[in-house]
Amino acid sequence: xxxxxxxxxxxxxxxxxxxxxxxxxxxxxQGPAPHADAFQAWLDDGRHGSMEWMARQxxxxxxxxxxxxxxxxxxxxxxxxxxxxxxSPPPQAATGSIARYAWGDDYHPLLDRKLRDLCSHLExxxxxxxxxxxTGPILERDWATASGLGWNGKSTLQIHPTxxxxxxxxxILTTLEIxxxxxxxxxxxxxxxxxxxxxxxxxxxxxxLDARRCLSYLTIExxxxxxxxxxxxxxxxxxxxxxxxxxxxxNRFAQASRETAFAARPxxxxxxxxxxxxxxxxxxxxxxxxxxxxxxxxxxxxxxxCVALGNVGTPDDLPALSRAAQDPNPLIAEHAQWxxxxxxxxxxxxxxxxxxxxx
Ligand code: SF4
Ligand code: SF4
Numbered sequence: 001x002x003x004x005x006x007x008x009x010x011x012x013x014x015x016x017x018x019x020x021x022x023x024x025x026x027x028x029x030q031g032p033a034p035h036a037d038a039f040q041a042w043l044d045d046g047r048h049g050s051m052e053w054m055a056r057q058x059x060x061x062x063x064x065x066x067x068x069x070x071x072x073x074x075x076x077x078x079x080x081x082x083x084x085x086x087x088s089p090p091p092q093a094a095t096g097s098i099a100r101y102a103w104g105d106d107y108h109p110l111l112d113r114k115l116r117d118l119c120s121h122l123e124x125x126x127x128x129x130x131x132x133x134x135t136g137p138i139l140e141r142d143w144a145t146a147s148g149l150g151w152n153g154k155s156t157l158q159i160h161p162t163x164x165x166x167x168x169x170x171x172i173l174t175t176l177e178i179x180x181x182x183x184x185x186x187x188x189x190x191x192x193x194x195x196x197x198x199x200x201x202x203x204x205x206x207x208x209l210d211a212r213r214c215l216s217y218l219t220i221e222x223x224x225x226x227x228x229x230x231x232x233x234x235x236x237x238x239x240x241x242x243x244x245x246x247x248x249x250x251n252r253f254a255q256a257s258r259e260t261a262f263a264a265r266p267x268x269x270x271x272x273x274x275x276x277x278x279x280x281x282x283x284x285x286x287x288x289x290x291x292x293x294x295x296x297x298x299x300x301x302x303x304x305x306c307v308a309l310g311n312v313g314t315p316d317d318l319p320a321l322s323r324a325a326q327d328p329n330p331l332i333a334e335h336a337q338w339x340x341x342x343x344x345x346x347x348x349x350x351x352x353x354x355x356x357x358x359x
Pocket of ligand 2: 153154155156159187188189191192193194195247249250
Protein backbone atom coordinates (compact mmCIF):
# COMPACT_ATOMS: atom_id res chain seq x y z
CA UNK A 1 0.00 0.00 0.00
CA UNK A 2 1.26 3.51 -0.83
CA UNK A 3 2.05 5.50 2.33
CA UNK A 4 0.24 8.81 2.79
CA UNK A 5 1.98 11.94 1.33
CA UNK A 6 3.37 13.09 4.70
CA UNK A 7 4.84 9.69 5.58
CA UNK A 8 6.31 9.44 2.08
CA UNK A 9 8.00 12.85 2.54
CA UNK A 10 9.38 11.99 5.99
CA UNK A 11 10.74 8.61 4.87
CA UNK A 12 12.27 10.04 1.71
CA UNK A 13 14.02 12.86 3.60
CA UNK A 14 15.40 10.40 6.15
CA UNK A 15 16.75 8.15 3.40
CA UNK A 16 18.26 11.12 1.54
CA UNK A 17 20.07 12.22 4.70
CA UNK A 18 21.32 8.65 5.27
CA UNK A 19 22.72 8.68 1.73
CA UNK A 20 24.72 11.83 2.52
CA UNK A 21 22.51 14.28 0.62
CA UNK A 22 22.39 17.66 2.31
CA UNK A 23 18.85 18.68 1.53
CA UNK A 24 15.74 17.08 0.07
CA UNK A 25 12.61 19.09 -0.67
CA UNK A 26 9.44 18.49 -2.56
CA UNK A 27 7.27 20.56 -4.91
CA UNK A 28 3.90 19.53 -6.29
CA UNK A 29 3.73 19.40 -10.05
CA GLN A 30 0.58 21.12 -11.26
CA GLY A 31 1.69 22.88 -14.45
CA PRO A 32 4.71 23.91 -16.52
CA ALA A 33 7.82 25.39 -14.86
CA PRO A 34 7.18 29.01 -13.74
CA HIS A 35 9.98 30.37 -15.97
CA ALA A 36 9.06 28.38 -19.08
CA ASP A 37 8.32 31.56 -21.09
CA ALA A 38 11.49 33.29 -19.89
CA PHE A 39 13.50 30.21 -20.87
CA GLN A 40 12.00 30.23 -24.37
CA ALA A 41 12.80 33.96 -24.73
CA TRP A 42 16.40 33.23 -23.63
CA LEU A 43 16.67 30.56 -26.31
CA ASP A 44 15.07 32.80 -28.94
CA ASP A 45 17.70 35.45 -28.15
CA GLY A 46 20.46 32.89 -28.76
CA ARG A 47 21.91 33.47 -25.29
CA HIS A 48 22.56 29.73 -24.94
CA GLY A 49 25.39 30.07 -27.48
CA SER A 50 26.38 26.76 -29.06
CA MET A 51 24.59 24.62 -26.43
CA GLU A 52 22.13 23.45 -29.06
CA TRP A 53 21.03 20.55 -26.88
CA MET A 54 19.27 23.11 -24.66
CA ALA A 55 17.03 24.19 -27.52
CA ARG A 56 15.98 20.65 -28.42
CA GLN A 57 12.39 19.82 -27.45
CA UNK A 58 11.97 22.82 -25.10
CA UNK A 59 8.44 21.68 -24.20
CA UNK A 60 9.98 18.63 -22.47
CA UNK A 61 12.32 20.90 -20.53
CA UNK A 62 9.51 23.25 -19.53
CA UNK A 63 6.91 20.70 -18.44
CA UNK A 64 8.10 17.52 -16.64
CA UNK A 65 4.75 15.86 -17.39
CA UNK A 66 5.92 15.66 -21.02
CA UNK A 67 8.82 13.49 -19.83
CA UNK A 68 6.96 11.42 -17.25
CA UNK A 69 3.21 11.29 -17.93
CA UNK A 70 1.30 11.30 -14.66
CA UNK A 71 4.16 12.94 -12.71
CA UNK A 72 2.79 14.61 -9.57
CA UNK A 73 5.83 15.62 -7.52
CA UNK A 74 9.36 16.89 -8.09
CA UNK A 75 11.93 15.99 -5.46
CA UNK A 76 14.91 18.40 -5.41
CA UNK A 77 18.15 17.27 -3.80
CA UNK A 78 21.34 19.09 -2.85
CA UNK A 79 24.82 17.64 -2.45
CA UNK A 80 27.45 19.97 -0.97
CA UNK A 81 30.80 19.94 -2.81
CA UNK A 82 32.61 22.84 -1.11
CA UNK A 83 36.24 22.13 -0.26
CA UNK A 84 38.63 24.47 1.52
CA UNK A 85 41.68 25.63 -0.38
CA UNK A 86 44.52 23.32 0.79
CA UNK A 87 47.39 24.88 2.74
CA SER A 88 50.35 23.89 0.61
CA PRO A 89 53.22 25.99 -0.66
CA PRO A 90 52.48 27.27 -4.16
CA PRO A 91 54.75 25.94 -6.89
CA GLN A 92 57.29 28.35 -8.38
CA ALA A 93 55.74 28.42 -11.86
CA ALA A 94 52.32 29.85 -12.81
CA THR A 95 49.40 27.53 -12.08
CA GLY A 96 45.84 27.61 -13.42
CA SER A 97 42.45 28.00 -11.74
CA ILE A 98 39.92 25.20 -11.92
CA ALA A 99 36.30 25.63 -10.79
CA ARG A 100 35.88 24.11 -7.34
CA TYR A 101 33.30 21.56 -8.50
CA ALA A 102 35.96 19.98 -10.71
CA TRP A 103 38.75 19.69 -8.11
CA GLY A 104 37.92 16.02 -7.45
CA ASP A 105 35.93 13.23 -9.06
CA ASP A 106 33.08 13.74 -11.48
CA TYR A 107 29.89 14.10 -9.43
CA HIS A 108 27.56 12.47 -11.96
CA PRO A 109 28.11 8.77 -11.07
CA LEU A 110 28.17 9.49 -7.34
CA LEU A 111 24.94 11.49 -7.45
CA ASP A 112 23.36 9.00 -9.82
CA ARG A 113 23.93 6.14 -7.34
CA LYS A 114 22.28 8.07 -4.51
CA LEU A 115 19.31 8.99 -6.71
CA ARG A 116 18.85 5.39 -7.82
CA ASP A 117 18.58 4.29 -4.18
CA LEU A 118 15.89 6.93 -3.59
CA CYS A 119 14.06 5.87 -6.77
CA SER A 120 14.04 2.22 -5.66
CA HIS A 121 12.43 3.26 -2.39
CA LEU A 122 9.76 5.26 -4.28
CA GLU A 123 9.22 2.34 -6.62
CA UNK A 124 8.60 0.08 -3.62
CA UNK A 125 5.97 2.63 -2.59
CA UNK A 126 4.21 2.24 -5.95
CA UNK A 127 5.67 5.17 -7.89
CA UNK A 128 7.21 5.51 -11.33
CA UNK A 129 10.25 7.76 -11.38
CA UNK A 130 12.69 9.61 -13.61
CA UNK A 131 15.91 10.98 -12.19
CA UNK A 132 18.15 13.85 -13.25
CA UNK A 133 21.69 14.24 -11.96
CA UNK A 134 22.34 17.26 -14.19
CA THR A 135 21.71 14.90 -17.08
CA GLY A 136 18.47 15.84 -18.78
CA PRO A 137 15.97 18.46 -19.80
CA ILE A 138 14.44 20.07 -16.72
CA LEU A 139 14.28 23.67 -15.47
CA GLU A 140 15.67 22.47 -12.18
CA ARG A 141 16.05 25.80 -10.41
CA ASP A 142 12.34 26.51 -10.82
CA TRP A 143 11.44 23.30 -9.01
CA ALA A 144 14.13 23.76 -6.38
CA THR A 145 12.78 27.26 -5.69
CA ALA A 146 9.17 26.03 -5.59
CA SER A 147 10.21 23.43 -3.00
CA GLY A 148 12.09 25.91 -0.78
CA LEU A 149 15.50 24.43 -1.60
CA GLY A 150 16.98 27.92 -1.65
CA TRP A 151 16.09 30.60 -4.14
CA ASN A 152 17.20 31.59 -7.59
CA GLY A 153 19.88 34.24 -7.03
CA LYS A 154 20.56 37.27 -9.19
CA SER A 155 23.58 35.32 -10.46
CA THR A 156 21.06 32.74 -11.81
CA LEU A 157 22.64 30.20 -9.44
CA GLN A 158 20.49 28.47 -6.84
CA ILE A 159 21.35 29.84 -3.39
CA HIS A 160 20.80 27.69 -0.31
CA PRO A 161 20.53 29.39 3.09
CA THR A 162 23.19 27.19 4.70
CA UNK A 163 25.10 25.63 1.79
CA UNK A 164 25.49 28.85 -0.22
CA UNK A 165 25.92 28.04 -3.91
CA UNK A 166 28.62 25.35 -3.89
CA UNK A 167 26.29 22.37 -4.22
CA UNK A 168 25.05 20.05 -6.92
CA UNK A 169 21.36 20.04 -7.63
CA UNK A 170 19.50 16.90 -8.74
CA UNK A 171 15.86 15.95 -9.19
CA ILE A 172 13.51 13.00 -9.16
CA LEU A 173 10.16 13.18 -10.92
CA THR A 174 7.63 10.79 -9.46
CA THR A 175 4.03 9.82 -10.07
CA LEU A 176 3.53 9.72 -6.30
CA GLU A 177 1.99 12.60 -4.44
CA ILE A 178 4.46 13.59 -1.71
CA UNK A 179 3.74 16.29 0.87
CA UNK A 180 5.29 19.50 -0.51
CA UNK A 181 7.56 21.96 1.30
CA UNK A 182 7.05 25.73 1.45
CA UNK A 183 9.03 27.99 -0.86
CA UNK A 184 11.56 30.41 0.66
CA UNK A 185 11.64 34.13 0.00
CA UNK A 186 14.34 35.55 -2.24
CA UNK A 187 17.12 36.70 0.09
CA UNK A 188 19.35 38.52 -2.40
CA UNK A 189 17.93 41.83 -1.19
CA UNK A 190 19.92 44.81 -2.46
CA UNK A 191 23.09 42.78 -2.99
CA UNK A 192 24.59 42.90 -6.48
CA UNK A 193 28.03 41.42 -5.72
CA UNK A 194 27.77 38.66 -8.32
CA UNK A 195 26.99 41.14 -11.10
CA UNK A 196 29.95 43.32 -10.10
CA UNK A 197 32.32 40.36 -9.73
CA UNK A 198 31.67 38.86 -13.16
CA UNK A 199 34.77 39.59 -15.25
CA UNK A 200 32.90 39.59 -18.57
CA UNK A 201 29.54 41.16 -17.62
CA UNK A 202 27.88 37.86 -18.50
CA UNK A 203 25.18 38.54 -15.87
CA UNK A 204 23.63 41.27 -17.96
CA UNK A 205 20.94 42.10 -15.35
CA UNK A 206 19.65 40.38 -12.20
CA UNK A 207 18.61 36.82 -13.15
CA UNK A 208 19.83 37.26 -16.74
CA LEU A 209 22.84 35.32 -18.01
CA ASP A 210 24.30 35.60 -21.47
CA ALA A 211 26.11 32.26 -21.68
CA ARG A 212 28.09 33.46 -24.71
CA ARG A 213 29.98 35.86 -22.41
CA CYS A 214 30.40 33.42 -19.52
CA LEU A 215 33.89 32.01 -18.90
CA SER A 216 32.44 28.74 -17.62
CA TYR A 217 30.64 28.29 -20.92
CA LEU A 218 33.66 29.40 -22.95
CA THR A 219 36.11 27.04 -21.21
CA ILE A 220 33.81 24.01 -20.84
CA GLU A 221 30.85 23.95 -23.22
CA UNK A 222 32.27 25.89 -26.15
CA UNK A 223 34.46 23.80 -28.43
CA UNK A 224 35.74 26.40 -30.91
CA UNK A 225 38.24 29.23 -30.53
CA UNK A 226 37.79 31.48 -27.50
CA UNK A 227 36.71 34.87 -28.87
CA UNK A 228 39.57 37.40 -28.69
CA UNK A 229 37.50 39.86 -26.66
CA UNK A 230 37.33 37.41 -23.72
CA UNK A 231 40.86 35.97 -23.72
CA UNK A 232 42.42 38.45 -21.32
CA UNK A 233 39.41 38.25 -19.00
CA UNK A 234 40.04 34.51 -18.79
CA UNK A 235 43.07 35.22 -16.57
CA UNK A 236 44.52 31.97 -15.22
CA UNK A 237 41.28 29.96 -15.54
CA UNK A 238 41.66 26.65 -17.35
CA UNK A 239 38.31 25.03 -16.51
CA UNK A 240 35.27 27.00 -15.42
CA UNK A 241 34.93 30.17 -13.37
CA UNK A 242 33.84 30.62 -9.76
CA UNK A 243 33.81 34.41 -9.47
CA UNK A 244 30.04 34.84 -9.14
CA UNK A 245 29.95 31.98 -6.62
CA UNK A 246 32.88 33.31 -4.60
CA UNK A 247 31.28 36.76 -4.44
CA UNK A 248 28.04 35.51 -2.87
CA UNK A 249 27.78 36.32 0.85
CA UNK A 250 25.56 33.29 1.42
CA ASN A 251 28.66 31.09 1.20
CA ARG A 252 29.70 32.31 4.65
CA PHE A 253 28.14 29.20 6.20
CA ALA A 254 29.73 26.78 3.70
CA GLN A 255 31.27 23.69 5.31
CA ALA A 256 33.66 21.16 3.77
CA SER A 257 31.78 18.40 1.95
CA ARG A 258 31.82 15.00 3.61
CA GLU A 259 32.36 13.42 0.18
CA THR A 260 36.06 12.54 0.01
CA ALA A 261 35.67 12.04 -3.77
CA PHE A 262 35.46 15.83 -4.14
CA ALA A 263 38.85 16.51 -2.48
CA ALA A 264 41.29 18.37 -4.73
CA ARG A 265 43.62 16.24 -6.80
CA PRO A 266 47.32 17.20 -6.93
CA UNK A 267 47.08 18.69 -10.44
CA UNK A 268 44.58 21.32 -9.23
CA UNK A 269 46.97 23.43 -7.18
CA UNK A 270 50.40 21.94 -7.74
CA UNK A 271 50.81 21.51 -11.48
CA UNK A 272 52.54 24.38 -13.31
CA UNK A 273 50.44 25.35 -16.31
CA UNK A 274 53.17 24.46 -18.77
CA UNK A 275 53.20 20.82 -17.57
CA UNK A 276 49.72 20.42 -19.04
CA UNK A 277 51.09 21.29 -22.48
CA UNK A 278 53.09 18.03 -22.41
CA UNK A 279 49.91 15.93 -22.22
CA UNK A 280 49.08 13.63 -25.10
CA UNK A 281 45.71 11.86 -25.50
CA UNK A 282 46.80 8.88 -23.38
CA UNK A 283 48.29 10.91 -20.52
CA UNK A 284 45.32 13.33 -20.64
CA UNK A 285 42.92 10.40 -20.18
CA UNK A 286 45.04 8.94 -17.37
CA UNK A 287 45.42 12.26 -15.52
CA UNK A 288 41.74 13.14 -15.72
CA UNK A 289 40.32 9.65 -15.22
CA UNK A 290 37.09 10.08 -13.18
CA UNK A 291 37.47 13.88 -13.36
CA UNK A 292 34.82 16.04 -15.09
CA UNK A 293 37.67 17.74 -16.98
CA UNK A 294 38.09 14.72 -19.25
CA UNK A 295 34.72 15.56 -20.85
CA UNK A 296 36.06 18.60 -22.70
CA UNK A 297 38.79 16.52 -24.39
CA UNK A 298 42.43 17.38 -24.90
CA UNK A 299 42.31 20.07 -27.65
CA UNK A 300 39.83 22.32 -25.80
CA UNK A 301 41.74 21.84 -22.55
CA UNK A 302 45.07 22.80 -24.15
CA UNK A 303 43.33 25.78 -25.78
CA UNK A 304 42.39 26.97 -22.28
CA UNK A 305 45.90 26.33 -20.93
CA CYS A 306 47.46 28.37 -23.75
CA VAL A 307 45.18 31.35 -23.05
CA ALA A 308 45.97 31.18 -19.32
CA LEU A 309 49.70 31.08 -20.08
CA GLY A 310 49.29 34.10 -22.33
CA ASN A 311 47.81 35.93 -19.35
CA VAL A 312 50.03 34.74 -16.49
CA GLY A 313 52.97 32.92 -18.11
CA THR A 314 56.62 33.92 -17.86
CA PRO A 315 59.69 33.54 -20.11
CA ASP A 316 60.11 30.01 -18.71
CA ASP A 317 56.87 29.05 -20.46
CA LEU A 318 58.02 30.14 -23.92
CA PRO A 319 59.60 26.82 -25.05
CA ALA A 320 56.48 24.80 -24.19
CA LEU A 321 54.25 27.38 -25.87
CA SER A 322 56.46 27.44 -28.96
CA ARG A 323 56.09 23.68 -29.30
CA ALA A 324 52.32 24.03 -28.90
CA ALA A 325 52.33 26.71 -31.61
CA GLN A 326 53.48 23.98 -34.02
CA ASP A 327 50.70 21.58 -33.00
CA PRO A 328 48.93 20.04 -36.01
CA ASN A 329 45.59 20.92 -34.39
CA PRO A 330 44.90 24.54 -35.48
CA LEU A 331 42.85 25.20 -32.33
CA ILE A 332 45.87 24.55 -30.10
CA ALA A 333 48.40 26.18 -32.45
CA GLU A 334 46.43 29.42 -32.81
CA HIS A 335 45.89 29.84 -29.05
CA ALA A 336 49.57 29.10 -28.39
CA GLN A 337 50.52 31.74 -30.97
CA TRP A 338 48.22 34.19 -29.24
CA UNK A 339 49.82 33.37 -25.88
CA UNK A 340 53.33 33.98 -27.23
CA UNK A 341 52.29 37.36 -28.59
CA UNK A 342 50.56 38.20 -25.34
CA UNK A 343 53.63 37.37 -23.24
CA UNK A 344 55.73 39.50 -25.60
CA UNK A 345 53.25 42.35 -25.15
CA UNK A 346 53.20 42.01 -21.35
CA UNK A 347 56.96 41.62 -21.00
CA UNK A 348 58.38 43.99 -23.62
CA UNK A 349 61.89 43.76 -22.14
CA UNK A 350 62.06 40.14 -23.32
CA UNK A 351 64.23 39.76 -26.39
CA UNK A 352 62.02 37.81 -28.77
CA UNK A 353 63.34 36.53 -32.05
CA UNK A 354 61.67 38.13 -35.10
CA UNK A 355 58.60 36.00 -34.74
CA UNK A 356 57.22 34.04 -31.81
CA UNK A 357 57.11 31.14 -34.29
CA UNK A 358 60.86 30.93 -34.32
CA UNK A 359 61.27 30.53 -30.57
S1 SF4 B 1 30.90 31.92 -14.07
FE1 SF4 B 1 32.32 33.68 -14.20
S2 SF4 B 1 31.99 34.54 -16.26
FE2 SF4 B 1 30.23 33.17 -15.82
S3 SF4 B 1 28.66 34.50 -14.97
FE3 SF4 B 1 29.84 33.69 -13.21
S4 SF4 B 1 31.44 35.21 -12.85
FE4 SF4 B 1 30.61 35.62 -14.89
S1 SF4 C 1 25.97 37.66 -4.74
FE1 SF4 C 1 24.25 38.77 -3.82
S2 SF4 C 1 22.85 39.20 -5.54
FE2 SF4 C 1 24.27 37.60 -6.21
S3 SF4 C 1 23.20 35.70 -5.80
FE3 SF4 C 1 24.50 36.11 -3.99
S4 SF4 C 1 23.14 37.26 -2.58
FE4 SF4 C 1 22.17 37.28 -4.61
